[in-house]
Structures are given as C-alpha cells and as structure tokens.
Amino acid sequence: MIPSLRWLDDEGAVEMIDQTKLPYELTFLKITTHEAMARAIKVMNVRGAPAIGVAAAMGMTLAAQQATANKASSREVLFAYLENAKKTIDSTRPTAVNLFWATSRMMGKAKATQGDTKEVVAALVAEAKVMWQEDIDRNKAIGMHGAALLKDGDTVLTHCNAGSLATVQYGTALAPIRAAIEQGKKIQVIADETRPRLQGATLTAYELYYDKIPVKVISDNSSGLLMRLGKIQKIIVGADRIVRDAVFNKIGTFMVALAAKYHNIPMYVAAPSSTLSLSESGKDVTIEQRDDSEVTTVLGKVKIVPDGVEAINYAFDETPIDLISGIITEDGVFTPKELLAKYQSRTK
Numbered sequence: 147m148i149p150s151l152r153w154l155d156d157e158g159a160v161e162m163i164d165q166t167k168l169p170y171e172l173t174f175l176k177i178t179t180h181e182a183m184a185r186a187i188k189v190m191n192v193r194g195a196p197a198i199g200v201a202a203a204m205g206m207t208l209a210a211q212q213a214t215a216n217k218a219s220s221r222e223v224l225f226a227y228l229e230n231a232k233k234t235i236d237s238t239r240p241t242a243v244n245l246f247w248a249t250s251r252m253m254g255k256a257k258a259t260q261g262d263t264k265e266v267v268a269a270l271v272a273e274a275k276v277m278w279q280e281d282i283d284r285n286k287a288i289g290m291h292g293a294a295l296l297k298d299g300d301t302v303l304t305h306c307n308a309g310s311l312a313t314v315q316y317g318t319a320l321a322p323i324r325a326a327i328e329q330g331k332k333i334q335v336i337a338d339e340t341r342p343r344l345q346g347a348t349l350t351a352y353e354l355y356y357d358k359i360p361v362k363v364i365s366d367n368s369s370g371l372l373m374r375l376g377k378i379q380k381i382i383v384g385a386d387r388i389v390r391d392a393v394f395n396k397i398g399t400f401m402v403a404l405a406a407k408y409h410n411i412p413m414y415v416a417a418p419s420s421t422l423s424l425s426e427s428g429k430d431v432t433i434e435q436r437d438d439s440e441v442t443t444v445l446g447k448v449k450i451v452p453d454g455v456e457a458i459n460y461a462f463d464e465t466p467i468d469l470i471s472g473i474i475t476e477d478g479v480f481t482p483k484e485l486l487a488k489y490q491s492r493t494k
Contacts, residue, residue, distance in 0.1 A: 147310035147353050149282075150197050153204060153275055158211055160204045164191050165311060169352040180209035180231040187245070188238040190343070194312020195386040195421055196281050199244030203277045205235050206252035207270045214263050224263045228256055240432040241394055241462050243387040243423045248277065278314050284418040285316040287476035292322025292382065292416055295472075295479065298331040300379040303369055305338045306396035307349035308384025308416065318416040319384040320354070322474065327359060335361040336378060338369060340396060342440040342459065366398050370405040381406050385417040386462055388473065390486060392428035393465045403469040412471040419475050422489050434461040 151162035160177040166189065167173050175191055177183050183205030186192050192201045209231030210224065218224040232249045239245055252270055259269040296302065308319030316324060326333050335354055340346035347363045354361040364372065372378050381402060387394040393415050406413040423431075441457035443449050451457060467482040474480075480488060 147315065147356060149278075149315045150194075150311050151192060151201060151204070151278075151314065153207075153271070153278065158208075158271075160201070160208065162186065162192050162201070163311065165193060165349060166191055168311075169348050177204075178208065179212060180205045180235060183208060184234050184238050187235070193345075194307065195242040195244040195384070196285070196313040196318065196418055197311070198239060198242050199248040199420060200274070200278050200281055200314055202235050202245050202248040203252050203274045206231060206249055206256075207267075207274045210256065210263075210267045210270045214267055218263050221263060221266065224266060225256065228253060239434060241386050241434045244418075244420050247420050251277070281314040281418070282316055284420075284476040285313050285318060285321050286325075288318055288416050288418065288474050289316065289321030289325030291476075291478050292414065292474040293325035293329055293331075295412070295414060295474075296322060296326040296331060296333055296380060299333075300326075300331075301334045301336060301377060303336045303338070303372070303378045303381045303402070304350060305346065305369075305381075305383045305399055305402055306340045307345040307353075308382075309350055309353050311349050311353055312384060317353075318418065319382045320350070321416060322382060322414075323359065324357075333359075335359060336369075336372065337361055337363050338366050338398065338402070339363055340398060341366055344445065345396070348445075369402055370409075373405055373409040373411055378411060381411060381413040382416055382474075383413070385415050385421050387426075387431060388415065388417060388422050388424070388467075388485075389426040389428055389431060390424045391467050392431075393467060393470060393473075394428075394431055394433070394462050395465065397460050397463045400463040400465045403465045407469050413469065414472050414474055414479075415470055416474040419477065419489065422475075422485075424486060424489055428464045428466075431464070433464070435459055436461050 164173045213227035255273045259266045309317035337346040337350040438457035441459045442451035472479045
C-alpha cells in the first residue's frame with residue numbers, strides 16, 4: 147500500500163488518503179490547518195492509533211506555520227498558539243494514546259529548539275518527518291518479530307484494521323503477515339467485518355486484496371464458530387492503548403479474546419511502544435463513545451433500527467491482558483509480564 151499520509155514540502159501541507167471513501171474510491175485530502183487536521187481525525191478520514199499519532203504531529207506543525215503566518219511576534223506567542231492547537235487536537239479521540247504522545251512530543255521539541263520562531267517551525271517540520279519514518283521502521287520491526295510466530299499454512303484472524311491504512315505504511319497487526327509472506331510462507335487472513343464502521347470489511351480486505359494477500363471477510367459473530375471448526379490458527383490484532391492490566395482496541399476485541407482463550411488459540415497484540423501507557427490501569431482510560439447513527443445505520447446510508455430506538459456505541463473495548471498470549475512491539479515479542487518488566491519505567 148502507498149503511505150496513508152505524507153508531508154508535502156513544496157506546499158507545507160499534509161496529503162492523506164480519505165479512508166471514509168474506501169473501498170469505493172481512492173481519494174486524497176489536502177490538510178493545511180490544524181483545525182482541518184483535528185476534523186480529519188475526529189471524523190476518521192485518518193484513523194488507527196499510529197496514523198493518528200503522525201497526523202497529530204503534522205497537525206502541530208501546521209499550527210506552527212499558521213502562527214508564524216499570523217505574525218507570531220515571539221517564541222512565547224508561538225508556544226501559546228501551539229498549546230491551544232494541542233488542546234484542539236487532543237480533544238478529538240480520547241482513547242488512542244498515540245495522539246497525546248505525539249502532540250506532547252512536538253510541544254517538547256518546540257520548547258527545546260533554540261532560535262527564533264522560524265527555526266522552531268523548521269524543527270517541527272523535521273520532527274514530524276522523523277516520526278513518519280519511525281512509524282514505518284517500527285512497523286517493519288514488528289513484522290520481523292511477529293513473522294516468527296506464524297507457520298507456513300496458518301490462517302490468521304484479525305479484527306478491525308491495523309494494517310498499512312492504520313499506520314503510515316506496512317501496518318501493525320498485518321505486519322507479521324506481510325513479513326511471513328515475504329519470507330515465503332503461505333498465510334491466509336480472515337477479517338472480521340468489525341461493526342459498526344466495518345473497517346475490517348472495507349479497509350483490511352481492501353488493502354490485503356490490493357497487495358494480493360489471500361483474505362476472506364466474516365461477520366463479527368462468526369469467529370467463535372470458525373475457531374471451533376479449527377479454521378483459525380492464530381489471532382493478531384492491533385491496539386489503541388495498552389495499559390498495565392488491559393488492552394484497548396476496537397469494540398469486539400474482548401469477545402474474540404474470550405473465544406480464543408476457550409479454544410486455546412494464541413492471540414497476539416501488535417503495537418509500537420508509543421501505544422504503551424503502562425503507568426495507567428484500565429480504570430484510568432476513557433472509552434470513546436461515538437454517535438449512535440453509526441449503529442442505527444449501515445455506513446450512514448441504510449437505516450436498520452426503528453425510528454425512536456436509541457443505540458449504544460462504544461468505539462473500543464477493554465480486554466484483560468491475561469487473555470493475551472503475547473504483545474509484539476518493535477523490540478520483540480513479550481508476555482504481559484515481560485512487557486511490564488521491559489517498559490515499566492515508561493509513562494504516558
């Protein structure tokens with residue numbers, strides 16, 4: 147897949163795939179302000195924790211450019227503008243920790259940069275590019291480590307989209323599959339459709355088909371049966387936040403984990419270290435609730451619930467970490483206990 151977003155040097159803007167239009171059309175958005183970036187994150191033109199992080203970093207860069215264009219007279223004025231932009235961007239999605247990690251990193255970079263406002267802007271452009279490349283490199287490292295878990299002939303279940311589209315490129319949960327195939331292993335993928343926004347059906351299936359990787363889509367309530375029938379050997383999902391006792395990922399992950407535990411099928415979580423928030427526990431995390439129209443209609447087009455009936459629409463759920471066989475980061479594959487030991491000094 148092509149990168150999900152990139153910085154345009156000649157325009158000082160961000161180009162991104164509009165994921166709300168997939169799989170029907172591949173179109174691109176050009177983002178020129180931090181307000182537009184915040185909207186793109188909120189309405190999910192860009193989505194997936196790692197991609198959101200890079201988008202947020204680029205949004206802070208756009209804010210710095212806006213401030214200097216509006217004649218920010220000093221570093222203090224620029225920093226005040228950036229703090230307000232950070233609040234705007236941070237308010238878009240409460241669960242994905244990469245968002246806050248990225249805006250905080252950019253704010254720290256701005257304050258640590260010596261020189262005038264133009265030099266701060268240049269430093270933020272450079273830092274956003276570094277984070278863009280870091281994401282690709284981390285994903286490929288996740289793929290290398292995770293590929294060792296997959297055997298020739300395995301069928302892997304995944305939930306939601308944690309592929310190239312959810313990152314800058316290559317993916318997290320799909321990275322081990324890509325790497326295993328590059329090593330010559332024959333791997334097939336089963337993608338849960340992932341109600342209510344159907345990211346598995348519309349995005350995971352799209353990018354795997356695009357890259358000629360064998361994939362089949364199932365309804366969300368089918369995975370338990372397929373496990374029971376022996377048609378799934380491994381499960382790999384992504385994550386929006388990993389705390390010391392739980393994994394927060396797309397709604398429906400918890401049910402997959404319970405079925406996997408019952409059937410003794412290994413379930414792995416693939417995520418970069420920027421998704422770790424091990425100073426927190428599950429009770430500290432706000433689970434995003436989105437508009438109930440996502441549930442009462444199919445992709446906002448066909449209404450399936452009677453008028454007057456409300457819906458509950460949590461975007462993510464909380465999977466106890468003891469249901470997870472291993473967490474794959476750019477540094478290796480870890481049991482939950484090993485993960486805490488390696489990264490326990492990390493904060494949000």
